[in-house]
Amino acid sequence: VGAGLVGDVDRRAHGESVASRVPSAWFWCRAAVRVARDCRMAEAAARSSDDVDDESWDAVAPGWDDDPAARAYAAAAHRSLLTMLEAGGRGLEGRRVLDFGCGTGLLTERLADRCASIDAVDTSPAMLDVLGAKARRRGWANVRPGAVVGSQPDAYDLIVCSSVCAFLDEYPETVAQLTSLLAPGGVFVQWDWERDEGSGDAHGLSRSEILGALSGAGLESVAVDTGFDVTVDDARMRPLMGVGVKPPTPGQP
Numbered sequence: 235v236g237a238g239l240v241g242d243v244d245r246r247a248h249g250e251s252v253a254s255r256v257p258s259a260w261f262w263c264r265a266a267v268r269v270a271r272d273c274r275m276a277e278a279a280a281r282s283s284d285d286v287d288d289e290s291w292d293a294v295a296p297g298w299d300d301d302p303a304a305r306a307y308a309a310a311a312h313r314s315l316l317t318m319l320e321a322g323g324r325g326l327e328g329r330r331v332l333d334f335g336c337g338t339g340l341l342t343e344r345l346a347d348r349c350a351s352i353d354a355v356d357t358s359p360a361m362l363d364v365l366g367a368k369a370r371r372r373g374w375a376n377v378r379p380g381a382v383v384g385s386q387p388d389a390y391d392l393i394v395c396s397s398v399c400a401f402l403d404e405y406p407e408t409v410a411q412l413t414s415l416l417a418p419g420g421v422f423v424q425w426d427w428e429r430d431e432g433s434g435d436a437h438g439l440s441r442s443e444i445l446g447a448l449s450g451a452g453l454e455s456v457a458v459d460t461g462f463d464v465t466v467d468d469a470r471m472r473p474l475m476g477v478g479v480k481p482p483t484p485g486q487p
């Protein structure tokens with residue numbers, strides 16, 4: 235893959251990509267499917283994320299969009315995204331988006347009709363197949379499923395990471411590299427389960443960890459708070475939402 239945007243690429247592709255520029259960073263996309271969409275809180279609590287591999291996600295992909303919790307999580311994340319953007323005088327129209335760890339595209343599908351383009355990145359071929367079929371069926375020529383993140387600077391106006399970052403080996407470094415792909419004024423958004431720093435639980439991210447990673451990546455107007463609070467089948471989903479804005483390039487307005 236060259237320095238351009240992600241397209242339908244072979245998951246073994248090499249070249250000038252974000253993954254090739256960060257040590258062990260190919261784990262990013264692997265973690266995105268490992269993570270995941272652990273909207274089923276009961277299931278997620280019952281087993282470690284390390285027990286889930288690409289093949290496991292491939293197996294559940296065909297029925298993933300039928301999971302009420304998965305759909306509720308994506309809908310709530312979308313609402314929180316719109317609320318945040320509108321509060322800052324921003325919108326989705328004409329935006330170039332990276333959905334990092336997209337799964338079957340439950341968030342992508344809510345953005346597709348308003349955004350100029352969406353690069354939807356994951357490493358589960360079956361998850362991407364589900365998304366690709368939806369894109370073709372619904373005529374989303376602007377949605378490009380793929381397994382590799384490009385490295386073109388200023389490529390995106392919005393990067394969304396839904397329930398991904400807490401499972402990254404190099405979380406702050408990943409945020410910094412993704413930030414390098416944002417255009418000035420672009421917005422980085424993540425949703426992740428909150429970890430209580432005093433509990434000894436290794437799952438999730440704390441508010442201070444998210445604040446440190448986003449600020450350390452050079453993002454401004456950084457905010458971390460509860461993204462939404464919804465309950466489905468007695469499972470409460472109350473993730474943190476971290477937001478940061480890439481500042482203007484020095485010397486430019």
